[in-house]
Amino acid sequence: MMTSNIAESLKAALKAARNLPIDILFELLRSLVQKWVWNNSNNANGTFTKVATPTKNELRHDIVLKMKYDVLPFNPIEYQVRDEKGINFTVNIHNKTCTCNRFQEDEMPCGHAVAVIA
Ligand SMILES: [Zn+2]
Structure with a gap:
């Protein structure tokens, strides 16, 4: 669930992962934030295009x-x-x-x- 508050978004996204070992939890957090940054960057730039595969x-x-x-x-x-x-x-x-x-x-x-x- 995405909200305008990053803390609330993280809390919602990690609700199911709370009982995971700390190293897996950190990796999940890192990849989650990385995905958000990538998606938000593409949305902000408006440069994301899909190219048909030849x-x-x-x-x-x-x-x-x-x-x-x-x-x-x-x-x-x-x-x-x-x-x-x-x-x-x-x-x-x-x-x-x-x-x-x-x-x-x-x-x-x-x-x-x-x-x-x-
Ligand atoms: Zn390689």
Whole structure:
């Protein structure tokens, strides 16, 4: 539930998570605020557009979905990518870097970067 009061919004969102261990609760809080910032930023800027996926990219998109990566934007150029093991990576599309180091070492997008691009 979103209200104009951030404390009330957090309280409502975390009502069900109160009994979770503190580290999981903090991670939930962090990702929740990150999502809100991203959504509010897009709403404020009015720059969010959906681009139709070209046919030749549909297969790549399906492969990325099967990787079960969870992509969460920090801002328009930096993204957090969580793999199926729950490990987080940070991809910077502008600098062509990923914290797995494959993107900058191979000079080709790693799976995390492909997930962001898709
Ligand atoms: Zn990577």
